[in-house]
Amino acid sequence: MEELLQFLGDIPWWAWVLLLLFLVALYDVLQKKHTILHNFPIVGHIRYMLESIGPELRQYIVANNREELPFNRIERGWIYASAKNENNYEGFGTDRDIYEPNYIFVKNAMMPFKVAGKHVNKKDPYFLACAKVMGEGRRKRPFRPASVINVSAMSFGSLSARAVESLNIGCKLSHAYHNTGEGGLSPYHKKGGDVVFHFGTGYFGVRDSKGNFSMERMVQLVNDNPQVRAIEVKLSQGAKPGKGGVLPGSKISAEIAEIRNVVEGKDVLSPPTHSAFDGVDGLIDFVENIAEATGLPVGIKAAVGKLENWEELASKMEATGKGPDFITIDGGEGGTGAAPPSFADHVALPWIYGFSAVYQIFKKHNLCERTVFVGSGKLGFPAKAVMAFAMGVDCINVAREAMMAIGCIQAQICHTNRCPSGVATQDKWKQRGINVDAKSIRTSFYFKNFRKELLEMTHAAGYEHPAQFTMDDVDMATGDKDLINSLADIYYYHKVDVPFTGIKNIANCPYLGGSYNIKTEKKAVKKAMKKEEVRY
Known part of the structure; x- marks a missing residue:
């Protein structure tokens, strides 16, 4: 035995390397699964390795500042700088092609609005509540959102516990709501x-033992949680409209099972359609109930x-005085939800087309x-x-932008549970990288700077107030012979004037959401900033 060990010890290291390469090459030639490995032993592995890190290479080395999708480097950089409360300016002029189609031009006034006297909010100069x-x-x-920018629908389960907690505290500090x-x-x-409590066809959190919607649970949830200020019924989402989903039992921990009112370890189906109502009449009655x-x-x-059902909904809302109090229009370009490319790429209209179509229908029926x-x-x-x-929008919900404010790096592997930043994963180790104190402050800074x-x-x-903007105040490059046109000329409508009597009057509204206490906010910000250690 000693002689064998001595013999093996005398073999030079390069011989071991050659033996290893020979065994790898032999395996590659004999295997039947990968043609490239069979035809190009050893070298084929380099190809697969480069393919696996291709997105990272393109993101950090190959792509230019304005090239990446869904968010380019300039956009991400603005969010990161805003969230850190750092300098988010850029110098030496724009590097955008200002003649490209869909480029936005905001028309400035010869005499800007004078911010003085009664127009100054001494508590918070950046207070900007919803005008409606x-x-x-x-x-x-009733509920008046205390911020015109808020966190969009992202579930605990798709986002990590620390990510959700950071966003909620950030919403508290910036008076925003958290869907x-x-x-x-x-x-x-x-x-x-x-x-804003949001539910879909799975009725998670407000379902009975058979998976049906439970009004009793809904009432109990609202009574037990006074911070719930509004309820949103999801008919579809931009990532995969009209498609259901399955929550695998392997992802249903005891904690998630309790929150969602499902059985731990058992697959749960979210069907494409609601079981609690049928048709537009059923939807209106469901909302009213x-x-x-x-x-x-x-x-x-x-x-x-x-648009047929939207026309029917608006017509019946006008006739009955019933129906939804608010409508969230999601863009068909997709969002945080994982979806087949066929849905994310092709099903449903992009936001600008979808919203303009629905708004015109509601304007025609005097519902705006x-x-x-x-x-x-x-x-x-x-x-x-x-x-x-x-x-015609009154509020904005942000999802991926809010994720970037707390550290998302657009790795685009949200659906794999391998999110490197700990934002979109249930991996306990990766979640530990999220400093809740620091990230909640970054959320509030993003909202403040926005x-x-x-x-x-x-x-x-x-x-x-931005609610006063009209369709004639913004032009857009259309790429045709007219070069640029106003939104009114492009989409053939004018928005309805929003009743607005001044930001100071909004601040005194009895229905205003948000724990609006500037002293408390300043103390919390200073305390959290002292603890901030995590950097992107």
């Missing part, structure tokens, strides 16, 4: 921020395709004044927000 109230005059507990997503109301949504039982405003969320419109679909940038407000820049653009256009 959800359910005003119709519901027992729960359809995964139920988790303990991580209960950190002080206003909550929930609003009556809970006292809260109730809205719907959908991606837009065919009573309905709060929420836009969701890559609108988390001030210029895109201006465009959205000019088209509102600051949006307000500055609003003032430059001569207005006090």
Whole structure:
């Protein structure tokens, strides 16, 4: 035995390497699964390795600043800098092709809006609440969002516990609301921020033992959680409209089972359609029943395709005075939800086309004044927000932008449970990299700097609040012989004037959401900033 060990020890290292390469090459030639490995032993492995890290190589080395999708490097850099409260300016002029189709031009006024006297909010110069109230005059507990930018529907389960907690505390600090997503109301949504409870066809959190919607559970949830300020019924989402899904039993821990009212370790089906109602009449009755039982405003969320049902909904809402208090239009370009490429790429209209079509229908039926419109679909940038407000939006929901504020690096592997930043994974080790104190502050800074820049653009256009933007205030490059056209000329409508009597009056609204206490906010920010250690 000693002689054998001595013999093996005398073999030079390069001989071992050659032997290993020979065995790998032999395996490659004999295996039947991969043609490239059979035809090009050893070398074929290099090809597969480069393919696996191709996205990272393109993102950090190959692609230019404006080339990547869904968010390019300049867009991500603006979010990261805003969230860190660092300098988010750029110098030496724009590097955008300002003549490309769909380029946005915001028309500035010769004389900007003068911010002085009664127009100054001394508590918070960047206070920017929604100009409309959800359910005003119709519901027992109306709700005015205290921020025009809020966190969109993202479930605990798809996002990690620390990510959800960071977003909720950030919402509290910036007076925004936090949409729960359809995964139920988790303990991580209960950190002080206003909550919009969102549910889909699985009725997670408000379902009975057979998976049907339970009004009793809904009422109990609202009564037990006063931070729930509105309810949203998901008809479809931009990532995969009209498609159901399966939550594998392997992902259903005891905690998730309790939150969602499902059985631990057992597969759960979310069907494509709702079982609680049928048709437009059923939807209206369902919304009214929930609003009556809970006292809260109730809205719907959908991606837009065919318009017949939207026409029917608006017609019946006008005739009866019933129906949703707010409508969230999601862009068909997809979002945080994992989906087959055929759905994400081709099913449902992009936000700008879907929203303009629905808004025109509601305008025709005189519903725009009573309905709060929420836009969701890559609108988390001030210029895109201006465009959205000019088209008729009252609030904006952001999902991926909020994820980037707490550390998402656009790895685009959310659906694999391998998110490297700990944001979209249930991996305990990777979640530990999220410092909740630091990331919640970054969420609040992103919202603050977003509102600051949006307000500055609003003032430059001569207005006090972005709700005052009109379709003639924004031009867009169309690529045709007219070169650029106003939104009104492109989409053939003008938005309905939003009742607005000044930001100071909004701040005194009794239905205003958000624990609006600037002293508390400043103390929390200073405390958290002292603890901040994590960097992107």
